[in-house]
Amino acid sequence: MRTAPLGHNVSLERRAWNIRRHAILMGEVQGQGYIAQALDVADILATAYFHAMRYRPDDPAWEGRDRFLLSNGHYAIALYAALIEAGIIPEEELETYGSDESRLPMSGMASYTPGMEMSGGSLGLGLSIAVGKCLGLKRKGSDSRVYTLFSDGELDEGSVWEAIMSAAHYKLDNLVAIVDVNNQQADGPSTTVMGFEPLTEKLEAFGWFVRRIDGNDLAAVRAAFDAAKAQHGQGKPSMIIADTLMGKGVPFLEAREKNHFIRVDAHEWRLALDALDERKPS
Amino acid sequence: MKPAAPRTDAGKPRLTTSAMIASIAGEGQRTKPAPFGHALVELAKEDGSILGMTADLGKYTDLHIFAQAFPDRYYQMGMAEQLLFGAASGLAAEGFTPIATTYAVFASRRAYDFIHQTIAEEDRNVKIACALPGLTSGYGPSHQATEDLALFRAMPNMVVIDPCDAHEIEQVVPAMVRHKGPVYMRLLRGQVPLVLDEYGYSFELGKAKLLRDGYEVLFISSGIMTMRALEAAKALVSDRIDAGVLHVPTIKPLDAATILACCAKPGRLVVVAENHTVNGGLGEAVAGLLMREGVHPAFRMVGLPDEFLAAGALPTLHDRYGISTEALCARVKGWLK
Numbered sequence: 345m346r347t348a349p350l351g352h353n354v355s356l357e358r359r360a361w362n363i364r365r366h367a368i369l370m371g372e373v374q375g376q377g378y379i380a381q382a383l384d385v386a387d388i389l390a391t392a393y394f395h396a397m398r399y400r401p402d403d404p405a406w407e408g409r410d411r412f413l414l415s416n417g418h419y420a421i422a423l424y425a426a427l428i429e430a431g432i433i434p435e436e437e438l439e440t441y442g443s444d445e446s447r448l449p450m451s452g453m454a455s456y457t458p459g460m461e462m463s464g465g466s467l468g469l470g471l472s473i474a475v476g477k478c479l480g481l482k483r484k485g486s487d488s489r490v491y492t493l494f495s496d497g498e499l500d501e502g503s504v505w506e507a508i509m510s511a512a513h514y515k516l517d518n519l520v521a522i523v524d525v526n527n528q529q530a531d532g533p534s535t536t537v538m539g540f541e542p543l544t545e546k547l548e549a550f551g552w553f554v555r556r557i558d559g560n561d562l563a564a565v566r567a568a569f570d571a572a573k574a575q576h577g578q579g580k581p582s583m584i585i586a587d588t589l590m591g592k593g594v595p596f597l598e599a600r601e602k603n604h605f606i607r608v609d610a611h612e613w614r615l616a617l618d619a620l621d622e623r624k625p626s
Numbered sequence: 627m628k629p630a631a632p633r634t635d636a637g638k639p640r641l642t643t644s645a646m647i648a649s650i651a652g653e654g655q656r657t658k659p660a661p662f663g664h665a666l667v668e669l670a671k672e673d674g675s676i677l678g679m680t681a682d683l684g685k686y687t688d689l690h691i692f693a694q695a696f697p698d699r700y701y702q703m704g705m706a707e708q709l710l711f712g713a714a715s716g717l718a719a720e721g722f723t724p725i726a727t728t729y730a731v732f733a734s735r736r737a738y739d740f741i742h743q744t745i746a747e748e749d750r751n752v753k754i755a756c757a758l759p760g761l762t763s764g765y766g767p768s769h770q771a772t773e774d775l776a777l778f779r780a781m782p783n784m785v786v787i788d789p790c791d792a793h794e795i796e797q798v799v800p801a802m803v804r805h806k807g808p809v810y811m812r813l814l815r816g817q818v819p820l821v822l823d824e825y826g827y828s829f830e831l832g833k834a835k836l837l838r839d840g841y842e843v844l845f846i847s848s849g850i851m852t853m854r855a856l857e858a859a860k861a862l863v864s865d866r867i868d869a870g871v872l873h874v875p876t877i878k879p880l881d882a883a884t885i886l887a888c889c890a891k892p893g894r895l896v897v898v899a900e901n902h903t904v905n906g907g908l909g910e911a912v913a914g915l916l917m918r919e920g921v922h923p924a925f926r927m928v929g930l931p932d933e934f935l936a937a938g939a940l941p942t943l944h945d946r947y948g949i950s951t952e953a954l955c956a957r958v959k960g961w962l963k
Contacts, residue, residue, distance in 0.1 A: 454748050461719070466743045472709045473744055476716020476724075479701065483677075484720065503740070506706035510713070513704075 356562050357625035359429060360390035364593050364620055366425035370441035370448070372613035377442070377450065379616075380597055380606040382422035384526050384588035385493070387560050389426040392491055392522075396569040401431035404458040408488060411481075413474050415494035416524070417464020420452035432459040468501030470494050471521060475507050478516040478581075489576065493522045497529030499540045505550075511581040512551030519581040520572040524559065526588045530604045543585055552583045559586025594619045641939030650762050650814065650850060650940065657817040658792035662755060663691025665799035666725060670696055673803065675723040679703055681710040687727035687757045688815045707737040714752045715744035723751055723803055730756035730771030730812060738777060745808045746783045752809075753802050759788065759812035759849060760901030761930055761947060766937035772930050776906025778810045779878050785831070786877040787811040788849035788901075788908075792818040794875060797829035805831055812849055821853050827873070834881035836888060840870030843958055844894045844923075846885065848874050848908050851899040851928075857951040858958065865959060870894075880911055882919075889916055889923050895961060896923045901949055904929035926961055928954060 367382035393399075397410040414423050424441065427433040433448070440446035447457050451465040462473050474492040481488050498504055511519055525543070527534045535541065547554045553575045555568040565586065572582035591597030591606065594616045600606055608616070651657045670676040670692065678684075678692040682705040693700040703710040707728055714724040733741065733756045745752045756774070763769040778786045785805060789798045795814060802809040825837045837852070838859055845855035852873045859869040872888050874881065889896055889912075896916075898909040909927035916922065930947050944950035948957060 462715075463743055463747050466739055468708075469712055469740065469744055472712020472740070473716040473719070475709065476713030476718075477720055478716070479713065480717045480720030480722055483722070503706075503708035503712065506704070506709035507712070510703060510706070510709055 354394070355625060356390050356394055356566065359394045360386045360562065361593070361620065361623070361625050362429050363389055363422070363425040365617070366428050366435070366438055367421050368613060368616050368620065370421050370424065370438055371608065373439055374442040374450070375610060376608070377421045378418050378605065379421065379608060380590035381419050381524070381526065382425060383592045383594060383597065384560065384590045385419060385422050385524050386425070386593070387562050387565050388493065388522055388524070388586055388588075389422060391562065391565045391569050393426050393430045395566055396573060397491065398488070399430070404432050408486070410488050411461050411477055411490045412459075413462045413470045413477070413490065413492040414452050414460065414464055415462070415470020415492055415498060416467060417452040418450070419493065419495070420448070420450060420460075420464070423452060423460065424448050424457070427457070427459045430459075433457070467495070467498045468503045471504050471507035471511070474519055474521065475510050475514070475516065478511070478519045479514060481518055482516075487576070489518045489520055489573070491520045491522065493524065495529070496523055496525040496527060496534040496540065497537070499523070499534075499543075500538045508547070508550050508552070515579040516581045517575050517578050520569070520584065521581065522584045522586055524586055524588055526590045528590060528602050528604055533602070547583050547585075551580060553578070553580045554583045554585065556585040556587070559588035560592045593623065641942050651817050651819045656820040658820050659817055660688040660691050660815065661792035661795040661818050662799060662813055662815065663688035665796045666692045667695045669800050669803060670699065673723070675721065676803065677701065677717060677722050677724045679710060679714055679717075679724050679726045681705055681707045681728045681732065683728050683757070686729070686815065687755065687813060689725070689727045707732045708740045711737045711740040711752070711754070712744050715748060715750045718745075718750035718752045719748070723753065725753045725755060727755045727757070727813070729758045729769060730774045731758065731769055733810070734771055734774035734777045742781055746781050749783050749807055751806055754808070754810045755813045756810070757813045757815045761935060761943055761949065762814075762850070762901070762940070764938050764940050764943060767934040770935050772903045772935065773906070774810075774812070775877050775900070775902045775908065779906065779911065783808055784878065785809045787831070787875055788877055789814070789829070789875050790849055790852040790873060791821040793820055793823040793827065794829050798875070801829060801831045814850070819853060821856065829875060832876045832879050832881055834872055834874040834876070834884040836884075837871045837873050840868040842867055842894060842962070843869035844888055844891070844896050845869060845871045845899055846874055846888075846896060846908070846912055847871065847899040848877060849901050851901050851949060854949065854951045854954055855899050858954040861951065861955050862958060867958065867962065869958070874908060877908055877911065880915060882915055885912060885915060886919055886921055889921050894923055895926065895958070897926045897928060897958060897961075899928040899949070899954060902929055903932055905932055926957075928957060
């Protein structure tokens, strides 16, 4: 059965809803997963894959594609959902998530999954790889862009700031980085684990074009991606700071006490699907 | 805690350290300048995919030669080793062949996870060339890469090369670029000794080569210790000791067949000599191979001790830690008594 509607007349709202649904179904398979993060980032992924990026579902390695680097590898469940929605991974594979021999391991790795451009898991790698890819694309004369998603907790990693400095130094205007500020990392709220504000001012001072938005407001997300894409040729890398709500779209998960790894009981996966289904966009 | 008294080795003149010495060549030894940089330039004339990258150590890894020849193919990544290797992975993913240089200590210790995850796990075609291998700096543990071979040997997908001299480095450069996949090479920079040309030697990736045969002792060595083993073998002749030298520049994958064949020759003392801690380097690699395959010659290891080494002048330190030619000879004679 295919729930992902193909074709071009599908709204971003529906794409985001489908991504959330695929993610919940995968979580149900395993009985666990970073589902709250997948739900918070679904609007960003829907915008990336169905508004901003250029790619060919039947040829994930197509040279002319935009690259998407998932730095926060534990968000793989969300990216798989987007790749399923984009037609890069068959929907049937959803049932293999996190299982032996699956192409969909719980932490994203380049060698396992079509459309997965890097191996995450160890946090803070993506921006450095993105810098290399952007340099390489410019050297090839390609007009493709590199998108990289990372999490606010990764701002603690020194390597992230090494990459931030170098992207400005090399004027990588083909780079669009998105930081998911859900304010939750392993040991608690990100801002209390290690303060990173004022983030917009910091990144602007580092020479980046910055847009800070509500990452669950699709119109705002779309406008931010458009603004970032328009920076191509302007000599500055772009950062979209997306403030998001963990569990977005499933009210009882939105309301649940915030944790890096939110507990979902066995019977609650169905309840989450029901809650989502009640909010199905046209 | 009371600071330790400065160490001196009795009876020896007190030498001074050159902080970042440019050469490990002995007095009067034949040398070649910057063989890595020049070989890379020659190769890059034919191979447009080659790019040079460094983390603020271009001049100190002989990559400046490449930078001067191909300024638009050279990336200065700043003093940021994690970025250096992550970005190298990204460039390799886009079809280029990045040659990333820094000091061996920084690649092996500071950036290990980046190399592990973004280069080795993703099997990216990145060549890592690192200066100051083992004990080739008198600057102290911050610059003495005494455990790099053990660390990179332990990393899946990584090829590990420890060349001996300028002649070999010139051949390692094209060979490692021909190999598709990640490579770690130890780099000798500046005025690099020239030794192996006299032995009609040619480097082949993954091959150990017998440079000299001997019926009493077989040195198995890599890097600068092959130079020392050859000198020791010559010196031991006056003591009527006949020593051979098997050079093993590729630490991984190890040339098991050649090593086993050489070690199976009866009646020889096998002495593995390495410019590296005795933990996890060539010595233990060879020992493990011999044990697994049931080949049991008399076996000894010469390497750096499992401790933080002193700062000081290299000749002093090489004597103290047993990797000078004289120290090598003395130990072999002791073992043969």
